[in-house]
Amino acid sequence: MSNLTVSNSTLALGFILVIIALVIGYWQKLQIDKDIIIGVVRAIIQLTIVGYILKFVIKANDVWLTMAFFVVIVINASWNAGKRGNGIPKAFQFSLLAISVGTIVTLGTLVWTGSIQFIPEQIVPFTGMIASNIMVAIGLCYRNMKQSFTDRHQQILEKLALGADIKLASEDIIRESIKSGMQPTIDSIKTLGLVALPGMMSGLIIAGVDPVKAIKYQIMVTFMLLASTSIGSFISCYLAYKQFYNEQKQLNSHLLS
Structure with missing residues (x-):
């Protein structure tokens, strides 16, 4: 196993890296000093x-605690994705459904195939990875x-005037989103592997796992993220586009800016 350790003292010394970012921000007058400090403090807390x-949940190894953590992660991701909807009605509800389905389907497939086990030290981290990636994807879809x-x-408006229904009139936008x-x-x-050595693979290698085995895990994560983002993007877009129309199948002008 790797001998890499991070003590409180080495972590404090690592704050030098944050100072570098602060110096660059101050030097270039980017006005992001406050954001950096708040972001770092929030991240630490x-x-x-x-x-x-997580230490408590993993040690308890309880199914209900694991499921509760799953729910917290999904709701939090949905809330943040909904905020990125920027005024789209029911954005949170759509995000919640999309993230829930994407996460459950992906996790269920991984457990069913034996890729991971239904234990908190595996379910919780994978849930976080999946939900966060779907959250980002949905935010891009909404924007x-x-x-x-x-x-x-x-x-x-021209398509609607020619007799197209709202789905046909919006089809190109849905696909692009x-x-x-x-x-x-x-x-x-x-x-x-060419430019990026992703977190899963790098973490396993640092922990002392054989790089070849670490690669297999990363390939699995790649499949996982591709499936989950496609499911989340598909569901959220096909639910959200209808909010741009009113009951008379006219464009909601207040959503357009």
Whole structure:
């Protein structure tokens, strides 16, 4: 196993790296000093709390505690994804459904195939990885959808005037929005091993796992993230596009800006 350790003293010395970011921000007058400090403080507090909670959950090895942690992660991811909906009605509900389905299907497949076991030290981290990636994908979907409806509202009006239903009038936007949600995952896949050594693989190697075995885990994670982001993007887009129309199948002008 690896002898890598991070003590409180070495962690404190590592704060030098944060100071470098602060110096660059101050030097270039980026006005992000406050954001950096708040972000770092929040990260330390949040990770510390989560670390102790995870320690308790893993030690307890209780199914209900594991499921409770799963629910907390999914709801939190859905809440953040919903906020990125930027005024889209029911964005939280749509995000919750998309993230729940994407996470359950992906985790269920991994457990069913024997890739992971239904134990907290595996279920909780994988849930976090899956839900966070779907959250980011949904945020991109919402942003692209809102911008596209704004830019193409005249084209949509023309399609509706010619007799198209709202699904047909929105089809191109839906497809592009799904693609925008999936694209970052697809792009990252292309550079795996050449540019990026992802967190799962790097963490296992640092922990002393054979790199060949670590690669297998990373390939599995790649499959997992690709499936989950596609499911989440698909569900959220096909639910959200209807919110851009009213009951009379007219564009909601207040959502377009």
